[in-house]
Amino acid sequence: MEEPRRFIADSMLGKLAKWLRILGFDVAYERFIEDQDLVRRAKLEQRYILTRDRRLAQRRWSGPIQFMIVQDDHWPGQLRQIIQELKPPPTSLLLTRCIRCNVPLTSFGRKEAEGRVPPYVYRTQKRFLECPSCRRVYWRGTHQKRILRRLKTVFAQDPSGQHKVRRSQ
8 A cells, every 4th residue: 555645834835734634644834944944854754845935846955855836826726736636545534633733633532521522512422533742622513514515615626526525434
């Protein structure tokens, strides 16, 4: 099985990083990072650099570095471009990473959720996920439905019609 690509997004691509994480991609992102630090981290962690800065990609850097030049000014077009250039991740990876930290989420018991989520959520949900880094708690709710609707809208605009996002079970 092919190893999934890992990315680091430059500071201009924060929304793209977030939406790629939602799809299950491993995308490092720092809001403020110098070009040299971005390249150093990409090499160290073996990540492709996502950037809109053509000059960054054209500079002579020591060692092999892989860049993906992002064309569109807005995240929906950027997301479509990346998915068209790559094989989309399996839908089983959808919503499995922390949107803030990029860390894979871990499942935890309902009893552990008590007091950490609103009472209504505790009463109505059975499955909870947590970011081991920031401790943020996730669950299936209206926010997840909105995310899926938004992704369907983004990919419905795809002229090829090949990239559909389906809800994972």
